[in-house]
Amino acid sequence: xxxxxxxxxxxxxxxxxxxxxxxxxxxxxxxxxxxxxxxxxxxxxxxxxxxxxxxxxxxxxxxxxxxxxxxxxxxxxxxxxxxxxxxxxxxxxxxxxxxxxxxxxxxxxxxxxxxxxxxxxxxxxxxxxxxxxxxxxxxxxxxxxxxxxxxxxxxxxxxxxxxxxxxxxxxxxxxxxxxxxxxxxxxxxxxxxxxxxxxxxxxxxxxxxxxxxxxxxxxxxxxxxxxxxxxxxxxxxxxxxxxxxxxxxxxxxxxxxxxxxxxxxxxxxxxxx
Amino acid sequence: xxxxxxxxxxxxxxxxxxxxxxxxxxxxxxxxxxxxxxxxxxxxxxxxxxxxxxxxxxxxxxxxxxxxxxxxxxxxxxxxxxxxxxxxxxxxxxxxxxxxxxxxxxxxxxxxxxxxxxxxxxxxxxxxxxxxxxxxxxxxxxxxxxxxxxxxxxxxxxxxxxxxxxxxxxxxxxxxxxxxxxxxxxxxxxxxxxxxxxxxxxxxxxxxxxxxxxxxxxxxxxxxxxxxxxxxxxxxxxxxxxxxxxxxxxxxxxxxxxxxxxxxxxxxxxxxxxxxxxxxxxxxxxxxxxxxxxxxxxxxxxxxxxxxxxxxxxxxxxxxxxxxxxxxxxxxxxxxxxxxxxxxxxxxxxxxxxxxxxxxxxxxxxxxxxxxxxxxxxxxxxxxxxxxxxxxxxxxxxxxxxxxxxxxxxxxxxxxxxxxxxxxxxxxxxxxxxxxxxxxxxxxxxxxxxxxxxxxxxxxxxxxxxxxxxxxxxxxxxxxxxxxxxxxxxxxxxxxxxxxxxxxxxxxxxxxxxxxxxxxxxxxxxxxxxxxxxxxxx
Numbered sequence: 001x002x003x004x005x006x007x008x009x010x011x012x013x014x015x016x017x018x019x020x021x022x023x024x025x026x027x028x029x030x031x032x033x034x035x036x037x038x039x040x041x042x043x044x045x046x047x048x049x050x051x052x053x054x055x056x057x058x059x060x061x062x063x064x065x066x067x068x069x070x071x072x073x074x075x076x077x078x079x080x081x082x083x084x085x086x087x088x089x090x091x092x093x094x095x096x097x098x099x100x101x102x103x104x105x106x107x108x109x110x111x112x113x114x115x116x117x118x119x120x121x122x123x124x125x126x127x128x129x130x131x132x133x134x135x136x137x138x139x140x141x142x143x144x145x146x147x148x149x150x151x152x153x154x155x156x157x158x159x160x161x162x163x164x165x166x167x168x169x170x171x172x173x174x175x176x177x178x179x180x181x182x183x184x185x186x187x188x189x190x191x192x193x194x195x196x197x198x199x200x201x202x203x204x205x206x207x208x209x210x211x212x213x214x215x216x217x218x219x220x221x222x223x224x225x226x227x228x229x230x231x232x233x234x235x236x237x238x239x240x241x242x243x244x245x246x247x248x249x250x251x252x253x254x255x256x257x258x259x260x261x262x263x264x265x266x267x268x269x270x271x272x273x
Numbered sequence: 274x275x276x277x278x279x280x281x282x283x284x285x286x287x288x289x290x291x292x293x294x295x296x297x298x299x300x301x302x303x304x305x306x307x308x309x310x311x312x313x314x315x316x317x318x319x320x321x322x323x324x325x326x327x328x329x330x331x332x333x334x335x336x337x338x339x340x341x342x343x344x345x346x347x348x349x350x351x352x353x354x355x356x357x358x359x360x361x362x363x364x365x366x367x368x369x370x371x372x373x374x375x376x377x378x379x380x381x382x383x384x385x386x387x388x389x390x391x392x393x394x395x396x397x398x399x400x401x402x403x404x405x406x407x408x409x410x411x412x413x414x415x416x417x418x419x420x421x422x423x424x425x426x427x428x429x430x431x432x433x434x435x436x437x438x439x440x441x442x443x444x445x446x447x448x449x450x451x452x453x454x455x456x457x458x459x460x461x462x463x464x465x466x467x468x469x470x471x472x473x474x475x476x477x478x479x480x481x482x483x484x485x486x487x488x489x490x491x492x493x494x495x496x497x498x499x500x501x502x503x504x505x506x507x508x509x510x511x512x513x514x515x516x517x518x519x520x521x522x523x524x525x526x527x528x529x530x531x532x533x534x535x536x537x538x539x540x541x542x543x544x545x546x547x548x549x550x551x552x553x554x555x556x557x558x559x560x561x562x563x564x565x566x567x568x569x570x571x572x573x574x575x576x577x578x579x580x581x582x583x584x585x586x587x588x589x590x591x592x593x594x595x596x597x598x599x600x601x602x603x604x605x606x607x608x609x610x611x612x613x614x615x616x617x618x619x620x621x622x623x624x625x626x627x628x629x630x631x632x633x634x635x636x637x638x639x640x641x642x643x644x645x646x647x648x649x650x651x652x653x654x655x656x657x658x659x660x661x662x663x664x665x666x667x668x669x670x671x672x673x674x675x676x677x678x679x680x681x682x683x684x685x686x687x688x689x690x691x692x693x694x695x696x697x698x699x700x701x702x703x704x705x706x707x708x709x710x711x712x713x714x715x716x717x718x719x720x721x722x723x724x725x726x727x728x729x730x731x732x733x734x735x736x737x738x739x740x741x742x743x744x745x746x747x748x749x750x751x752x753x754x755x756x757x758x759x760x761x762x763x764x765x766x767x768x769x770x771x772x773x774x775x776x777x778x779x780x781x782x783x784x785x786x787x788x789x790x791x792x793x794x795x796x797x798x799x800x801x802x803x804x805x806x807x808x809x810x811x
Binding site for chain 1: 579580581582583584586587588590591594618
């Protein structure tokens, strides 16, 4: 029995360690969001900043060693109640967030950061199969890694969240009453700007580029999150819900991001404009 | 239409029978009423008989006395006749006329038999009688009695008094006929006078009594039925309430209790029932609490162990990446650290999974799964191991998909465990994975031709950390929990996981899953003992 038996609910499948596929990725992020987010290039002089929030000093230090080896700049915070302050001061490109923290829980920290910024948040969790993961995702985390993880797995996950390639295609997309400015990374609904995180933006653009196509959760995981094989489809479900809560008039009866029962999701028809 | 009506009758009958079977109340009421009817009928019959007898006896006494008095009077009148009158018939006529008139006044009929030979009917003897009376009303037996007897005084019997007019019977009533002899002074001969008293009034009284008894009996039965219904209702209602509460308790509504009123047996039953429910609730709460604590513990252990393991893991990776720069012993140490960390991690994950099963925290994520796809995926993913062991893994699956409702992640884990286990013990001989399905179940059998299993070992293979031969090298680095986890996964699906093996003939593991989750399994589409092995046995 060579193959490790995977813990229930943990992410199955391997990560794409190559540069992410050129689906509807967009570089940078929604311009209005505060903080210096992404715009990551392959330039030698630039090091993406990772804020590590974990109460275990040894793990934090080890993480910082690994991250620095992989070409990231890391800043460590041990307490939940110090996280937001450090976030303001450090202006990270990605936040690595443990869920169990002294001072303030990881979920609360996640919500606070998400309230003012769309910076990608990757949760570190010891429990892949619990509601914690769903709660974490619902409170704004983009992705999660289950401990114990291999360094390459973590780095790939961070890269997937930080590095964003320009995708060819139309600069302006419309989907229902929404207008998406792909280059400017902004979404407007009847002229009113809608605030989306980069991940939600990517998800929306991915759907809007091919409004005739139904995307399975697996395909969305690959194209938006960068997973090569089947992973936890809860990621997709939770983020579709978050996206709907921001762009739909009535999230209970979605018109922009439609569920295709038994298959996946698709963009609402433009005829509904 | 007729069929429809027939069906509705059958339906009603069936419903009635069900009601009869289910309702104690109906049964008690019906049986009580039936028994009471028997008793009431018996008592009524007895009473009626008594009354009848009493009335008749009284009536007989009266009429016999009356007949005696009449006879006496007639006799006296005859005696008063002057001795000169010698016409017996005239004398007799006088007497008869006086009795007739008295009979008319008092409602009885009279027959005076004329003199005649024995064994002749009254009609043949010049008999005098009340007009329109049928002479057959006086039974021949009574006539014979007076003919035969030398000095009979008075005798009576029951009869039916009939009157006729122009050959037609106009009335027919039961009656008493009293016979008495009168001596005619003229010739000293005796004549028999029969007094016929109708029993009209007795019959009327009896009919009245009968009606009264019937009415009383019917009312009594109604009363008994109502009483029984009320009484059983008092008993049955609390029982029904208790049943309903018990059903709710069984359904998991542990806070349900019976209402206790009074201190009678039923109230005490309710109290005991409630105590039982409270105890059950407490026990279940305790178990739930224990389970919760256990789960919490597992979760905590998980967190506490995983964080340092992650650190070690990261550190190991850093060392492993940098091993090129180390001297050979240190390099080897770094490699060993890496591989053993993999094993440690696998073991930890397995342990946590087992604890999760033990805590009952494992849940199924069901989907329609094609077993053939799963098997092919697993065989592909274990190809590297199989090649390393130079073992061929062959899949035998039907063309049609073998679909069952299963948690694909768990199913894949079971199959992977079985296949890697088989490769591990196959000793480089062929491993065959067979897939099959029928209407009810789908099955996967993994057959190897390796060392096999000893007697009694096929049950022990699923024990945690069990090893066929403790001295055997742990080449594959399995945790010893793989089959135990597979068995738990299978049980979670409501399926079977069984092992067959013979020393040096290999082993076969068979997984059977119901095609629809929750349906009970009765058979497997695949045999547990492989065909080739069965031949060897034969």
